[in-house]
Amino acid sequence: MTALIYCPFPNEECAFEIGRELIEEGLVACINVGGGIRSLFKWQDRIDEGSEVAAILKTNAKLIDAAIARLEHLHPYESPAILGWHCDAAGSATQAWLGGLRPAD
Numbered sequence: 001m002t003a004l005i006y007c008p009f010p011n012e013e014c015a016f017e018i019g020r021e022l023i024e025e026g027l028v029a030c031i032n033v034g035g036g037i038r039s040l041f042k043w044q045d046r047i048d049e050g051s052e053v054a055a056i057l058k059t060n061a062k063l064i065d066a067a068i069a070r071l072e073h074l075h076p077y078e079s080p081a082i083l084g085w086h087c088d089a090a091g092s093a094t095q096a097w098l099g100g101l102r103p104a105d
Contacts, residue, residue, distance in 0.1 A: 001061035
């Protein structure tokens with residue numbers, strides 16, 4: 001089964017740097033980084049806003065917990081918003097691609 005992870009990053013460079021590390025470690029197969037987004041959020045009892053980039057990372061369901069834990073460790077934010085979910089449907093080529101992921105030794 002395939003899985004996706006959503007996470008905002010402070011900028012594209014940071015997203016690609018962390019994405020590359022996760023790919024090299026065999027925890028994800030791909031990261032798609034979208035253009036700038038504006039975020040409005042409540043953090044430490046105050047409402048704040050900022051500019052970020054959004055990323056979707058592709059993995060398989062067996063690795064999602066390990067990928068999220070590693071992403072949390074690598075992410076520069078004190079408490080990054082990381083959301084992961086299992087996908088009910090995916091193309092057969094995508095399933096084969098993500099199903100072949102193996103964590104690096």
